[in-house]
Amino acid sequence: MSLTELLQQFGPVLAFAAWMAYKWWNSHRVVALLPELKKQGALLVDVRSSAEFASGNAPGTINIPLSELGNRLGEIPKSVPVVLCCASGTRSGMARMLLKKNGYQNVHNIGTWRKFPKP
Numbered sequence: 001m002s003l004t005e006l007l008q009q010f011g012p013v014l015a016f017a018a019w020m021a022y023k024w025w026n027s028h029r030v031v032a033l034l035p036e037l038k039k040q041g042a043l044l045v046d047v048r049s050s051a052e053f054a055s056g057n058a059p060g061t062i063n064i065p066l067s068e069l070g071n072r073l074g075e076i077p078k079s080v081p082v083v084l085c086c087a088s089g090t091r092s093g094m095a096r097m098l099l100k101k102n103g104y105q106n107v108h109n110i111g112t113w114r115k116f117p118k119p
Contacts, residue, residue: 023089027111030083034117037108042081046113047095052087058116066091073102081106085113 007014034042044061046053053063064072066086076082082104084092089111096109110116 023093023111026109027089027115030108030110031115031117033108034083034110037081037083040081040106042083043076044083044085044116045076045095047084047086047091048113056113058085058113059119061085061113061116066095069095069098073099076104078104081108083108083110085110085116088112 001009030037044058046057046061046063047066047069048063049065049067050063053061053065057063064075076099082099084095084099084107086092086095089109092109092111096107099107
């Protein structure tokens with residue numbers, strides 16, 4: 001079997017595995033940065049729905065559901081780091097892209113809200 005045939009057959013699986021590895025690596029990187037980001041006054045934003053947030057959340061996070069984020073940008077200062085979370089990291093990834101598109105420079109996706117250290 002040639003390399004081309006292998007890539008055609010297993011390419012989607014490899015791409016998915018690479019994406020999952022990136023998400024894992026990035027969330028661990030943000031967890032390591034979190035103490036310094038908090039010293040800088042980071043705002044911790046959970047973009048899950050209000051119902052999801054009410055059923056459990058990380059201490060110190062505020063809830064701005066992804067569906068409302070575009071209309072509530074005024075609640076998020078551009079002068080401090082922003083750390084985003086959700087259930088899996090997908091919605092917070094979309095929120096990160098939205099914030100970056102709107103001029104936010106210091107935005108981080110920690111992935112799942114359970115990655116925030118417990119006090």
